[in-house]
Amino acid sequence: MYTIRQEELFSLQELMEMAPENKYSIVFKTLDLLPALRVLNKRTHRGRPEELNYAAMVYAMLIGTIExxxxxxxxxxRLRTNEEFRRTCRFRGxxxxxxxxxxSRLYTxxxxxxxxxxxxxxVISLAAAAGFVSPSFISFDSTHVEAEERQPRKEQEVESKAESNEQPVLEMEHSPSxxxxxxxxxxxxxxxxxxxxxEAERRRLEREAxxxxxxxxxxxxxxxLPYTFEQLKPLIPIHPSTSSKKGSNGKLMWWHGYKLHILADSKGHYILSALFSSAHVNDGRLAIPLLxxxxxxxxxxxxxxxLADAGYDVMAVYKQVRSLGAWPLIDYNERAKKPPEGLNENFHPVCQEGHSYVxxxxxxxxxxxxxxRPQECKACPLEKSGRCQRVYKIKVEKDLRRFTVPARGSKSYKKIYxxxxxxxxxxxxxxxxxxxxASRKRGKRAEVDAALSVLSYTLCQYAVDCMRQKQQKQAA
Known part of the structure; x- marks a missing residue:
């Protein structure tokens, strides 16, 4: 569980206290279901006529998530026993x-x-056009989603059978077959x-093959890194699996299910991108397709x-962030006990007397x-001999993990992080x-539950921002 105590992200109290009809008319005001209806409705007029109101069914699923x-x-x-709720979901008489x-077929x-x-x-594009999204600072992370109908033994049998069979390998045009x-x-x-x-050469060829x-x-x-998102997306595993992570209390937590990876706007609190995967997939591995x-x-x-935590401290993630034109601020994962010679724990230069540069x-x-040069070196006896430098300059591209913009440990770094x-x-x-x-579905159907949660959150966030903007204009 999260123990972060801060101000509310947005005032859900005002939105939830409204009458259902008024509340959901505001939430769904900007939702255009035309792309969904093109996929869900019949493509031809032949055969049996369609009797289902797919638009109302999608609204009902979103309202069910919010409620x-x-x-x-x-x-x-609820739909059968409550006529007001049925009308709120936009079912006709x-x-x-x-x-x-x-x-179930709609889920599929x-x-x-x-x-x-x-x-x-x-919806994110509409929020950006209204000025609610400011992607100057983005942060990404993952969270666990448990599978309620779990059968770990059967899932392990399916995984072992899948691994024993032939698995497709993604090939590029310029790579050898x-x-x-x-x-x-x-x-x-x-x-x-x-x-x-x-023998060493033979082993090297075997390992490469x-x-x-x-x-x-x-x-x-x-x-x-060289592949596009369209090439990577079909390869992301979405079956329920078992994984573990260390919680905020320092204890190891195990769960069976999935992971939701999101990339969020740190200022506007919008989910800009999201991916769904099995629980065993490493966070750093999914950060590349997410970006x-x-x-x-x-x-x-x-x-x-x-911005990201130490779980994403991998050089490939740094390179992918730099391909966006952004500077990565990722918490350093100490793989060595001692920092390199001439640098402190934050990778600032250190003088011969042991004082860290600022x-x-x-x-x-x-x-x-x-x-x-730090204040302790103002009266340094090595300055006259030229052995104590006043200014140090270090190229960031020399090592993206160690040298960030701004530098690790500085006040500006902590403020942004x-x-x-x-x-x-x-x-x-x-x-x-x-x-x-948690999700009661399996595989891609569980991804639908996660997508409904993300979409419902974004619609409510956008509705509240529009209400605030309208109130500010009226007050002005």
Whole structure:
């Protein structure tokens, strides 16, 4: 559970206290369901006429998410027994109440088409046009989504069978052709001791062939950088799996289910991009397609800083953030006990007396950090001999992990990095108000539940911002 105590993200109290008809007319005012209806409705006039009101069914699913109705069965019970709720969901008097099987088929259509993520992108574009989105500072993170109908043994059997079969390997036009059959890890059969030159060369060729036969999501993270989001999206696993992470209390938490990865606007509190995956997928591995998706959806947006925790401290993630034109501010994951010689724990230069230099500014032209001499070195005896420098300049591109803009440990770095808590608060709202904590569906159908939570949150956020803007204009 999240223990962050800050001001409310937005005033849900005013929105929730409204009458249902007024509340949802404001929330759904800007929602254009035409892309969804093009996918859901029949494409021809032949055959049996369509009797289902798909638009009302989608509205009912969104309202059920906002009203915290957990299951389709409870939603249908509310539709059958409450005429006001049925009218709020925009069912006409002549419309029959859909069955549970009809909602199940609708889930399948929404899962196969991915149209809910397209609706999310449209709402974000409207919020950006109204001036509510400011993508100068973005932050990304992931949270766990439990699978309520879980059968870990059967899931493990399915995973082991899938791994034993032939798995497709993504190939690029300029890359050498690789076999689609997964090879056995050759490192298991190597004997102890130093090999000869001929044996070392043979082992190197075997390892390269084995790595080339692996699926893309099992290779090194750097291998994912040349691919586009359209190529990476079909390879993201979405089956329920078991994973663990360390909670805020320091204890290890295990869960069976999925992960939701989001990229949020740290100022406007909007979810700009989101991906759904299995629980076992590493956060840093999904950060690359998440950033590529954001770049694909909003290619003209300029980002200044991208914020993340130590789970994303991988060089491939730094390179992907730099491809957006942004500077990564990612908490450093200490893999070595001691910092390099001549640098302190924040990678500031250290003088011969052991005093750390102070971060001064960033030279955008030369892309270098400027450090000035500390106060302790004003009366340094080494200054006259020229062995104590007044100014140090370090190129950021020398090591993106160690040298950030602004420099690690500085006041400006800490001030900007505090904005990363936005994504934590969004997760708290998604789980507290929009039912993201668990899903009764499996695979792609569970992704529909996550998409409904994200879309409902975005619609409510946009509705409240529009109300505030209208009130400010009236007061002015």
């Amino acid at each position: 915290r109705i957990p299951t389709t069965k409870d939603l249908l019970k 002549s419309d029959a109440i859909p069955s549970e099987a009809s909602f 259509k929404l899962a196969d088409s991915g149209v809910l993520w397209e609706l999310q992108r449209q 690789t076999s689609a059959k997964r090879l056995e890890d050759p490192r298991k059969k190597y004997k102890r001791g130093a090999p000869t030159k001929a 084995w790595e080339a036969s692996l699926p893309l999501f099992e290779r090194k993270l750097e291998d994912m 590529k998706k954001f770049q694909t959806d909003f290619p003209d947006w300029k980002v200044k800083h991208a 971060y001064d500014s960033f030279d955008a032209k030369n892309k270098s950090l400027k450090f000035t 505090k904005k990363r808590t936005t994504v934590e608060r969004i997760f708290a709202y998604l789980k507290g108000y929009y039912g993201l904590g």
